[in-house]
Amino acid sequence: MIAILAVAAVTIGTVGLGAMGTRLARTTSDLLVASRAVTAWWNAAAISGEYLSAASFLGIAGLEMQNGTTALWQSLGFTAGYLCLLLFVAAPLRRFGSYTISDFAEARLRSPRLRGLASGTVLLIGGFYLVPQLKGAGLTLNVVTGAPYFVGVLAVGLIVSLNVGLGGMRGITYVQAFQFWLKVFAIALPACLLLIHLGGLPARAALFGDEFPSAGAKGLAVPLSAPQPVTFPAATRYTVVVSSRGRSTARAFDAFAGERTTLPAGRLLLAPHAAVPVASGTTALRGSEWARPVGGGGERSPVFVYSLLIATFLGTMGLPHILVRFYTNPDGPAARHTTVRVLGLLGLFYIFPGIYGALGRVLVPQLYVTGATDTVVLRLPQAAWPGTVGNVLGAITAAGAFAAFLSTSSGLLVSIAGTISHDVWPRVSRERTTTVAIRRLRFRLAAVLGMLAPIVVAFFAQGVDIAVLVGWAFALAASTFCPLFLLGIWWTRLTAAGAACGMVAGAVLATSGILVGLALGEPGGVAGALLAQPAIVSVPIAFLAMIAVSLGSTERPAPDAEMLALHAPEGLDLPDLGVRDPFVLGPRAGA
Amino acid sequence: MTPSAQPGGPTPRDELAEATAHGALYLRRLRQRQLALSLLTLIAFGAIVGVLPLAIDVVPQLRRLDVLGIPLAIWLLVVPLPPIFLILGALYARRADALDESFRELVRRR
Numbered sequence: 001m002i003a004i005l006a007v008a009a010v011t012i013g014t015v016g017l018g019a020m021g022t023r024l025a026r027t028t029s030d031l032l033v034a035s036r037a038v039t040a041w042w043n044a045a046a047i048s049g050e051y052l053s054a055a056s057f058l059g060i061a062g063l064e065m066q067n068g069t070t071a072l073w074q075s076l077g078f079t080a081g082y083l084c085l086l087l088f089v090a091a092p093l094r095r096f097g098s099y100t101i102s103d104f105a106e107a108r109l110r111s112p113r114l115r116g117l118a119s120g121t122v123l124l125i126g127g128f129y130l131v132p133q134l135k136g137a138g139l140t141l142n143v144v145t146g147a148p149y150f151v152g153v154l155a156v157g158l159i160v161s162l163n164v165g166l167g168g169m170r171g172i173t174y175v176q177a178f179q180f181w182l183k184v185f186a187i188a189l190p191a192c193l194l195l196i197h198l199g200g201l202p203a204r205a206a207l208f209g210d211e212f213p214s215a216g217a218k219g220l221a222v223p224l225s226a227p228q229p230v231t232f233p234a235a236t237r238y239t240v241v242v243s244s245r246g247r248s249t250a251r252a253f254d255a256f257a258g259e260r261t262t263l264p265a266g267r268l269l270l271a272p273h274a275a276v277p278v279a280s281g282t283t284a285l286r287g288s289e290w291a292r293p294v295g296g297g298g299e300r301s302p303v304f305v306y307s308l309l310i311a312t313f314l315g316t317m318g319l320p321h322i323l324v325r326f327y328t329n330p331d332g333p334a335a336r337h338t339t340v341r342v343l344g345l346l347g348l349f350y351i352f353p354g355i356y357g358a359l360g361r362v363l364v365p366q367l368y369v370t371g372a373t374d375t376v377v378l379r380l381p382q383a384a385w386p387g388t389v390g391n392v393l394g395a396i397t398a399a400g401a402f403a404a405f406l407s408t409s410s411g412l413l414v415s416i417a418g419t420i421s422h423d424v425w426p427r428v429s430r431e432r433t434t435t436v437a438i439r440r441l442r443f444r445l446a447a448v449l450g451m452l453a454p455i456v457v458a459f460f461a462q463g464v465d466i467a468v469l470v471g472w473a474f475a476l477a478a479s480t481f482c483p484l485f486l487l488g489i490w491w492t493r494l495t496a497a498g499a500a501c502g503m504v505a506g507a508v509l510a511t512s513g514i515l516v517g518l519a520l521g522e523p524g525g526v527a528g529a530l531l532a533q534p535a536i537v538s539v540p541i542a543f544l545a546m547i548a549v550s551l552g553s554t555e556r557p558a559p560d561a562e563m564l565a566l567h568a569p570e571g572l573d574l575p576d577l578g579v580r581d582p583f584v585l586g587p588r589a590g591a
Numbered sequence: 592m593t594p595s596a597q598p599g600g601p602t603p604r605d606e607l608a609e610a611t612a613h614g615a616l617y618l619r620r621l622r623q624r625q626l627a628l629s630l631l632t633l634i635a636f637g638a639i640v641g642v643l644p645l646a647i648d649v650v651p652q653l654r655r656l657d658v659l660g661i662p663l664a665i666w667l668l669v670v671p672l673p674p675i676f677l678i679l680g681a682l683y684a685r686r687a688d689a690l691d692e693s694f695r696e697l698v699r700r701r
Contacts, residue, residue, distance in 0.1 A: 072668050073644070083636060083676050087629040087683060201660065208662055292654055293668045294644045305644045333691065336684040343680045347673030354669060490626050560615055567622045569691035572698055 002391055003144045006399035014406050015163050044341030046173040047325045049180030052349060053408035054136030057401050059466035062374035064357025066282060068290040070300050074467055075350040077309050081316025086339040089317050091332035092489045092566040099327055101481055108488045108562050111496035117503060119423035121480050125473055126320045126416040130454035131461055132469035133405040140401045143378045149462055157455045164413045165447040173328055179407045184349050186400020190393040191355040194384050202362050209287040213365040215270040222268040222366040229262045233284035234275035242266040279371030297525055304529035311474040311535035317485055318477030321411035331570045356380055374466050413450055420446035471533055472514050479506030479538040483546050489566055492559055498550030506542030510534050621694045632683045639675060
C-alpha cells in the first residue's frame with residue numbers, strides 16, 4: 001500500500017513538475033538561455049539523472065544475482081562511457097552547437113541523406129533502449145500492485161507518451177537533477193540500512209564458497225502462478241502443493257542433481273538448506289563461480305567482458321537522449337567540467353546496486369525459481385527485514401525504480417518523437433510552411449507512435465534480462481554513432497559516403513549478431529559470447545569501413561569551417577566566423 | 592572594414608587571407624595537441640581497465656585471497672576504478688583547458 005502511494009507520488013510529481021517547467025521553457029533556445037545560470041553541479045546531476053535508467057536501478061543487481069559479479073563490469077562501463085564522451089566529444093560538440101545526432105551528421109558532413117540514415121539509427125537505438133525501461137515498469141507495477149506484467153508496460157507507456165506529448169520533462173534541468181538525488185537516496189538508504197540490520201554480508205558460503213543458493217534455515221515456500229520449467233542443481237527433496245476445485249494436494253518428489261522438470265502452478269516447498277532449483281535457461285552457480293568477476297564460458301568469458309566494456313565505453317555517446325543534455329552547458333570548457341562531475345556522481349550511485357545482487361542471492365533465492373531476478377531490488381527489503389521497516393524501504397526502492405524509467409524513457413521518447421516528427425514525417429508537408437500548432441500536433445502524434453513498437457517488443461521480452469536488453473542498445477550505439485562522432489570530430493578526411501557505409505556496416509553486424517544469438521537460443525562458447533555482445537567485432541569493422549570508404553573516394557573534403565566551429569576555443573573574435581550556428585552552416589553546403 | 596588599400600602594402604583582403612591561413616595552421620596544431628592529450632588519457636585508462644579482466648582471469652590468487660571476507664578480485668573491480676576515472680577526467684579537463692588558453696594567447700599576440 002505504502003509502495004503504491006510512493007510510486008504514485010513520484011509519477012504525479014514528475015509529470016506535474018514537468019508540465020509546470022514546460023510553461024517556463026517552451027523551446028530549445030529558451031532552454032539554452034535559461035540554462036546559462038545553471039551551475040556545473042546542477043548540470044551534472046541532471047545529466048546523471050536522465051542517464052540512470054531501469055538498467056542501472058534494477059538490471060545490474062538482477063544480472064549480478066543471476067550471473068554473478070561479472071555484472072559489475074556493466075556499471076563500470078556505464079560510468080566509463082562518460083570518460084570517453086569527455087575525452088573526444090563533449091567540448092567540440094558543445095561548440096559545434098548541434099542539438100541532436102541527426103543535426104550533427106547533416107551539419108558536419110553537409111549531407112541531408114546522411115541525416116536520414118542517422119535519424120533511422122536514432123529510432124532503432126531509442127526503441128531498443130525503451131524496451132528494457134518498459135520491462136522494468138511492468139515488473140515494478142507487478143511487484144507493487146500485483147497487476148499483470150502487460151498492464152504495467154501499457155500504463156507506463158501511456159504515462160510517458162502523455163508526459164512527452166504534453167511537453168513535459170523537456171530540458172528541465174532542476175527536475176532531472178532532483179531525480180538523480182532521489183535515485184541515489186532510494187538505492188543507497190535501503191542498502192545501507194539492510195547491511196547494518198543484517199550485520200554485514202550473510203551466508204558467505206553461498207556468496208563466495210562452494211554452495212548453491214539454498215532455502216534458508218526455515219525452508220522456502222515459492223508460489224508459482226504458472227507452470228515453471230526448472231533445473232535442480234543438486235539432489236533435493238521437494239514438495240509441490242497443487243490446489244484444484246478448492247482442495248489442495250501435496251506430493252513429495254526427489255530430484256537428482258541436474259534434473260530438469262516442469263513444476264506445476266501452485267506452491268513449491270523446499271526443506272531447510274535445500275539447493276534452490278533455477279528457471280530453465282539459466283545456470284545455477286556455486287558461490288566461487290558466482291563471485292568470480294570473469295572466467296568461464298558464455299557471458300562470463302573474458303571475450304564477453306571486453307566486448308561489453310567496449311560497448312558501454314563507446315556506446316554512451318550514441319544514446320539518443322544523452323547529448324541533448326550537454327547543450328545546457330554554456331560553452332566547451334563548461335561541458336568538460338560538467339562531465340568530470342558526472343563521472344563522480346555516477347561512481348557514487350554505482351556503489352549500491354551490487355549490494356542488492358549479493359544480498360538477494362542469499363535472502364530471496366525464490367527469484368531463481370521463476371528467473372525474475374530483475375525484481376531483486378524491489379523484493380529484497382521486505383524479505384530481509386519483515387515488518388514496517390521493510391515495507392517502507394521497499395516502497396522507497398519502488399519509487400526510485402519508477403523515477404528511473406520515467407526520466408529515461410521520457411528523455412528517449414522526446415528524441416524519438418522529435419526525430420519522427422522532423423525527419424520521418426512525409427516530406428510533402430515539410431516543404432510547405434507549417435504553423436506552430438501543426439508542428440506541435442505532429443510531435444504529439446509522434447510521441448504516441450514512437451511508443452507503440454517498444455510496447456509490443458516489451459510484451460515478448462519479459463524473459464530477457466533488463467541488463468542484456470540494455471547491452472544491445474549500447475552495442476548498436478557503439479557500432480554506429482561512436483565512429484561517426486570520433487571520426488567526424490577529429491578526422492578531416494571523413495566523407496559522407498564513408499560515414500554512411502560505416503554506420504550501415506556497424507548496425508547490420510550488431511543487429512544480426514543479436515538476432516542470430518536469439519534465434520539459436522543463446523549458444524555457449526566464444527561464438528555465443530560474441531553473438532550476445534557483438535561490439536568487440538562490430539565496432540572495429542564500423543571504424544574500418546568508415547576510414548576505408550572515405551580514403552577510397554575521389555572526394556577530398558575540406559571541412560575548415562566545421563573544424564573551426566568544433567575546435568576553436570571560445571572568446572577569440574576570429575574574422576569571418578559565421579559558422580558557430582549549425583543551422584546557418586547546413587544550407588551553406590557549397591561554400 | 593574600411594577600404595584602405597595603399598600601393599605596395601598588404602590589402603585588408605590579403606591580411607584577412609593571411610590571418611585565415613595562419614589561423615587554420617594554428618588551429619590544426621591545436622586540434623592535434625588536443626587529440627594527443629585525449630589519446631594519452633585513453634591509453635592510461637585502457638592500461639588500467641583493459642588489464643583488469645585478464646589479470647583476474649589469469650591470476651587465481653586475486654580470486655582466492657580474501658580481504659575482509661570478500662575476494663580481492665571483487666574489491667579491485669568495485670573500489671579503485673571509479674575514483675581513477677574521476678582523477679583521469681579531472682586531469683584531462685585541466686590540461687585541455689590549458690591548451691585552449693595557450694591557443695588564445697597565441698592568437699591574441701598576433
